[in-house]
Amino acid sequence: MRPIEYARPETVGEAVELLSEHDGATAVLAGGTDLIYLMQKDVLDPPPRRLVDLKNIPELQDIRQQDDRLVIGACCTLEQIADSPLTAPLRALHDVIDGIRSIQVQQMGTIGGDLCHLPNCWYFRNGYGLLALNEGRSLVESGENRYHAIFGNQGPAKFVSASRFAPALIACGASVRIVGPQPDQQETVPLEYFYVAPKTNRQGVTILKPGQFLSHVIVPLARPLQTATYEVLQIEGLDWPLAAAAAALHVEGGVVRDARIVMGHVAPVPWIADAAARFLVGRSIDEDSAQRAGEMAVAGATPLSQNAYKVQLARTAVKRAVLKAAGLLEGGV
Amino acid sequence: MAERVVAWKPRDKNTVFGKEIDRIDGIEKASGYAKYTADINTPGTLYCKLLTCPHAHAKVVHLDVSRAERTPGVRAVEVLKPVGSEIQWDGTIVAVVAADRPEYAEDGVRAIKVQYEVLEHFVDEEDLQTAKKLQRTKDLGENTKGDVEAALKQAKVVHRGYYGIHTISHCCLETHGAHCQWQGDDQLDVHLSTQNVSGTAGQFAGPLGLDAANVSITCHYIGGGFGSKFAADEWGLACARLAKKTGRPVKLMLDRATELKIAGTRPSAFAQITIAADASGRVIAWDSHHWGTSGIAGGTVRLSQIPYIFDFENRRRRATGLVTNCGPNRAWRAPNHPQLCALTDTALDDLAAKLGMDSYDVFMKNLDRVSNDKQDVYREEMRIAAELIGWKDKWHPHGKGGRGPIKRGLGMALHTWGGRAHAATCLVRVHPDGTVESLAGSQDLGTGTRTVIAVVLAETFGLDVKDVRVRIGENKYPRSGPSGGSTTVGGVSGPNRRAGLEALWKIFDLVAKEYGVDANSLEARDKKIWSNGKVVCSWKDACRLIGPMPLEVQGTGPKKDGLTSDGVGGVQMADVSVDSETGVIRINKLVCVQDCGAIVDLKTAKSQVYGGMIMGIAYALTEERIMDNATGRFINADLENYKLPRIGDIGELVAEMYQPDSEYRRGVVGLGEPPVISTGAAISNAVANALGVRVSVLPMTPQRVLAALQATS
CATH class of the missing domain: 3.30.365.10 (Aldehyde oxidase/xanthine dehydrogenase, molybdopterin binding domain)
Structure with a gap:
């Protein structure tokens, strides 16, 4: 039997030490909703020799308000986040949890696990690596790319970022705390800089290095924001969005003073639509301005051979996220 | 008495x-x-893991299982594809490892040394032109009745369209497999996940050199078959051989990916169809060429049954099979019928739209051309279904489905089956x-x-x-x-x-x-x-x-004493909403009016109909085997990307059993297949009614819906 060590640290420091050994052939176990599957499919490179279970570290399971910031432990489950009154102002997060629809994943899945989720790219999950290369050539380009990237796909990575929360959290200005690789080492990084489009199969999808893990998500609460996420989901069950967008609007007197729009599942990283957001500043939200924001958001899209339809989906997701954030999305869609 | x-x-x-x-x-x-087969764990049972080929077309040039055999916990290895074997589809089982625990068996699979010579593959089931170029087609016949050309000239309206329906997998929740245990050298006890309890002993006995009388088959419960579980299968025999080799009970259930890839599919069908009518809406000509694949055998759906149900006066039809490196087909609930219905009843619906007529009226008008004896039954069932779905109040001409982004529409289709x-x-x-x-x-x-x-x-x-x-x-x-x-x-x-x-x-x-x-x-x-x-x-x-x-x-x-008979009709009507900005389709309501002779248990009969409609929603909207041209592999062979509808996707289902005394007098008729047949066409027609555009290929994913909308804008 392929030996595997299971470690249950009770402090962040212990966890860092346990993760740092075995030359990086370790993996963080949070909810386990995806890691176990990836191990069974034997597609992790290197295959982990030790799992470090973070669920017994109290500070990672806590949601608390510190001054004007919300600090969410990485091991908080989606259900815990949905049930916490502290998250009530962050509608965009609730939209994501509602969209996940699977009670099992809501109860087991964690926010940290979501943010570090590996792609659902079928080439990756069939053992062709993150970049899906075959003799140096991209399988995605000549193959089945209906669910792949329409932005940021000119480099070797053509999968889409899997995180459901990242667009909403980036739109809200969130940061993440990274601990390790030394037990007392930590840094805080804006979430938008957390993701990378890898150039090699072993680079991973985040800036995390061996021995590091994401311990907390920090969301600023100083300004009242109107937020929403809109995911285009084909079915009413657990499914990956075909495209998604999150919008965070700071509105005063019916006019947008500041805005952030981030698209998900359209690029190897969460894709920030700055031009669309800037366009909204100084305007009021209505069907027309939301539609134009959607159009601006997808202006630079570079679809692959099969996925031009995702441009339309991303455009619609942005429009509807903006309308929803403004409380203007009518029922039924 | x-x-x-x-x-x-x-x-x-x-x-x-x-x-x-x-x-x-x-x-x-x-x-x-x-207890299902997958639940059988007699003391000492060994577990199996499979080495499958990751190529669509390849030759095994080197295979060494000796390290696997020496792996701790591994008890035996059975080779199914020795060196020299040619493999014709992704997922083919090359070898099976039996071990004390599943994890040891996995170690054993990893220890097998295998090399393939990768050969050219062809897996595109829709691309007829490329298949022709590569000489990957089989002529499956052509025949003509009446004078199609003359009828087309006389016609008031001629409609030409392209239609299709992709391959799907049986996707049994309990995968195929067996638990085998020998009693001495000449008695084999098999727990088999099978639809064929009385018919499989010989399939084990022959290859294993046993007397059929010494093979016991048990299947108290089965977690789905849908037509794919009639045989002992090579993996069942491998399980028996491993049990013999090791002197231990052995359980071999296919893993999910292998189940989807090799344990049965429903062939695809794509068609160019010309259909023509006179001013009254009566169809006077049909001309079709359909193609598709059943894998390397190069079959598609049956030529003799198109146009489905209807037997039009002037008719030409032709079929071509595509020889592909895809997993083989097996009978899938109502073999041929769902695909043929999805080709025929959609074309008829488009013809109705072109005539400017209500689809219901055009179906009704052509009932005298049905090739079974159900003309009057269909008429009555259509009337009932129309009432249940509110056809008269809700139907509108195609494309008038509302002003906002959400469009609503109605569609219908007819089906038939034997059920003796x-x-x-x-x-x-x-x-x-x-x-x-x-x-x-x-x-x-x-x-x-x-x-x-x-x-x-x-x-x-x-x-x-x-x-x-x-x-x-x-x-x-x-x-x-x-x-x-x-x-x-x-x-x-x-x-x-x-x-x-x-x-x-x-x-x-x-x-x-x-x-x-x-x-x-x-x-x-x-x-x-x-x-x-x-x-x-x-x-x-x-x-x-x-x-x-x-x-x-x-x-x-059976006997000719009237207790049983055969032949059913049936109609389905769908009410759908389509988000024209995302291409997402929602089922509001689906009605099936179904005759089936005398009903034994009204509850299980209705359950059959519900199940059929749900399976129909799946192949209409989400379910599709995606073959990747780049690798030749069945790339979505998991339950994450092989999409099945969930409870929230089903909408309101109405199963109305048509049971006048005339039906009771016919005796008992089977009902398993009929309710799955016309769901796809009915939903497709409802989507066309909502959008004013035909989404020509099933499943109607957002990608296909948006492509259809874009093609007309």
Whole structure:
């Protein structure tokens, strides 16, 4: 039997030490909703020799308000986040949890696990690596790319970022705390800089290095924001969005003073639509301005051979996220 | 009571038969008490893992399993594709490792050294032109009736369209597999996930050099088959061989990916269709060329059944098979029918739109061209379905589905099936204490076989359903038929009724003698024996007269005594909403009006219809085998990306059983296949009605919906 060590640290420091050994052939176990599957499919490179279970570290399971910031432990489950009154102002997060629809994943899945989720790219999950290369050539380009990237796909990575929360959290200005690789080492990084489009199969999808893990998500609460996420989901069950967008609007007197729009599942990283957001500043939200924001958001899209339809989906997701954030999305869609 | 004639009771005399009866094994299934093949773990059972080929077309040039055999915990390795074998589809099993634990078996698989020479593959089932260029096509025939060209010239409206429906997998929740255990050298006990309990012993015996009489097959419960589980299969034989080699019981269940890839698919069909009508909406010409694939065999759906149901006066048809490196097909619930319906009834609907007519009227107008005898049944079923879905109030011309982004539409389609009883026997045993047993080598594919048998015997003997013990799922019981083609309910109900009546008449004779009454005056109901409205004795008292040994009667079928027959129609209507900005389709309501002769259990009959409609929603909207041209692989062979609808995708389902007395008089007809056939076409037509654009290929994913909208904008 392929030996595997299971470690249950009770402090962040212990966890860092346990993760740092075995030359990086370790993996963080949070909810386990995806890691176990990836191990069974034997597609992790290197295959982990030790799992470090973070669920017994109290500070990672806590949601608390510190001054004007919300600090969410990485091991908080989606259900815990949905049930916490502290998250009530962050509608965009609730939209994501509602969209996940699977009670099992809501109860087991964690926010940290979501943010570090590996792609659902079928080439990756069939053992062709993150970049899906075959003799140096991209399988995605000549193959089945209906669910792949329409932005940021000119480099070797053509999968889409899997995180459901990242667009909403980036739109809200969130940061993440990274601990390790030394037990007392930590840094805080804006979430938008957390993701990378890898150039090699072993680079991973985040800036995390061996021995590091994401311990907390920090969301600023100083300004009242109107937020929403809109995911285009084909079915009413657990499914990956075909495209998604999150919008965070700071509105005063019916006019947008500041805005952030981030698209998900359209690029190897969460894709920030700055031009669309800037366009909204100084305007009021209505069907027309939301539609134009959607159009601006997808202006630079570079679809692959099969996925031009995702441009339309991303455009619609942005429009509807903006309308929803403004409380203007009518029922039924 | 009356003379002794084999028949069902007059309809108004039934107390159980035709009522809504809960499944007698429902609690076992829902509680986990029911043991499926996948649940069998006798002491010492070894577990298997598979080495499968990741290439669509390859030759095995090197294979060394010696390291696997030496891996700790591994007990044996069985090679299915030795060096030199040519592999024709992704997922082909090359070798099987049996070990003390699944994890050891995985180690063993990893230790196998295998090399392939990768060969050119072709997996595109829709691309006829490329297939022709690569000489990957098979001419499957062409024939003509009447004068198509002349009719096209006379036509008021001619419609030309492209239609298609992709390959899907059977996707059984319980994967294919077996648990094998030898008793000595010449007796093999197999737990097999099978639709064919009585028919598989020989499939093990022959290749293994055993007497068929020494193979026992058991399948008490099966987690889905849909037409894909009739055989022992190479993996079943591998399981038996590994058990023999190791002297241990061995369990081999396919993993999910392999299940999807190699254990059965429904062939695809794509078609160029020309259909023409006169001014009144009557179709006067049909011209079609369809193609598709069943894998390396190069088949598609049957030429002789297109146009589906309708037999138009002037008709030309042609079929081409694509020879692809894709997993092979197996019978899938109503073989050929769902695809042919999805090609035909969509073209007819587009013709109606082009005529500017209500689709309902055009279907109605052409009913005199149906090729079965169901013309009047369809007419009546359409009328009922239209009322149930509110067709008259809600129907609008195609493309007038609303002003906002959400468009709503209605669609319909017709279907047909046989459903004759299969050849089967049973043994009915009445014990002196009044308990009743029925034994048959049948199986419950999910249709409620146990419940159907219990209902038939309870009605015959005047008992409650729970008073009947039904024993099925073992080949030591009297031979029954395989569960395929909607043949089981007729297959088991006829023999049980016949045997039950014969046993009952013997008991009546005993009662007549004992109590001095006329045997022909007797009837059994409410657990009592009655003569001319008066109680003669209790059922238990009557059974005591049997003597010390049970009374046994063999039942056989089918017979031409009217207990069973075949042939059904059926109509489905769909009410859908389509988000024209995202291409996402939601089912608001789906109505099926279904005839099926005399219904044994109204509840399980309706369940069949619900299940069929749900499966239809799946292949209409989400379910698709995606073959990747780059790698030649079935790239979505997991339940994450092989998308199945969830409960929230189903909408409101209405199963209306069409059961006038004329249906009751036909006897029992099977119902498994019919309700899955026309769902795809009905939903496609509803989407076309909503959008004013045909989404020509199923499943209608957002990608295809948006492409169709863009093509017309």
